[in-house]
Amino acid sequence: MDVRKISAIAIFIALSAVGAMIKIPSPIGSIALDSFPALLAAVILGPVSGAIVAGLGHIISAFIGGMPLGPFHFLIMVEMAVLAWMFGILFIHGKKVGAFFLFFIGNAFVLALPFAFLISPGFYTLLVPGLTAATAVNVILAALLLPRLEPVLKKSFLKMDS
Numbered sequence: 001m002d003v004r005k006i007s008a009i010a011i012f013i014a015l016s017a018v019g020a021m022i023k024i025p026s027p028i029g030s031i032a033l034d035s036f037p038a039l040l041a042a043v044i045l046g047p048v049s050g051a052i053v054a055g056l057g058h059i060i061s062a063f064i065g066g067m068p069l070g071p072f073h074f075l076i077m078v079e080m081a082v083l084a085w086m087f088g089i090l091f092i093h094g095k096k097v098g099a100f101f102l103f104f105i106g107n108a109f110v111l112a113l114p115f116a117f118l119i120s121p122g123f124y125t126l127l128v129p130g131l132t133a134a135t136a137v138n139v140i141l142a143a144l145l146l147p148r149l150e151p152v153l154k155k156s157f158l159k160m161d162s
Contacts, residue, residue, distance in 0.1 A: 008157060009049050012041040016057025020064045024134045031134040032061040035107065038080070039142045042088030044153045054084035072118070079111040091146075100139055108135040 015037035022033040034057045042050020055077040062073040069076070083106045090099035108131050116124035 005045065005049070008045055009041065009052055012037045012045070012049075012053040013056050013060070015040075016053055017060045017064070020057070020061030023065070024130055024137070031130040032065065033134055033137055033141075034058065034061045035080070035084075035103075035135070035138040036141045036145075038084045039087055039103065039138070040146065040149060040153075042084050043091050043146060043150055044157060047085045047088030047092065050088040051081040051085035055081035072115070075114065076111065080107075083107060083111065100143055103142075104135055104139050107138075108132040 016034045019034035019036060020032040024031045024033070035054065038050050038054035038057055040050075041053040058077045058080045059073060062069070062076070067073055083103060086106075087099045087103045090096075090102060109128065112124055112127045112131055115127065
């Protein structure tokens with residue numbers, strides 16, 4: 001990975017940190033709007049870069065929110081990275097609707113599922129409404145802005161590569 005790509009990833013992580021400041025209240029702490037930059041990075045820079053942004057963006061968001069789930073945030077970091085990577089793969093291969101559907105279902109329902117077993121089913125039930133709301137906002141932002149930002153940002157990153 002070259003310095004330019006690392007710098008671009010850092011910019012997307014910073015954007016994720018900004019999104020982490022925008023929180024949706026939920027019964028268990030609050031849920032951040034920090035996923036959109038990871039989705040954008042997965043499309044513009046590639047799925048691996050999107051995974052890096054998603055994982056590090058989540059950890060930054062968790063630190064900003066006071067780490068309410070403690071070390072479980074590292075599990076969430078890995079889950080977010082894998083989900084952003086899968087989103088990027090599907091989106092790049094032209095399966096855009098499938099990518100958005102996968103991200104929505106994965107982030108709103110599937111990624112929190114381990115907490116039903118690790119903590120309690122009631123905890124999972126409390127998490128889902130806030131996660132669903134935050135995921136919907138992130139997915140709607142991505143669906144509206146990705147088609148407009150993708151060509152512009154890809155051109156600027158192509159210029160940067162030459």
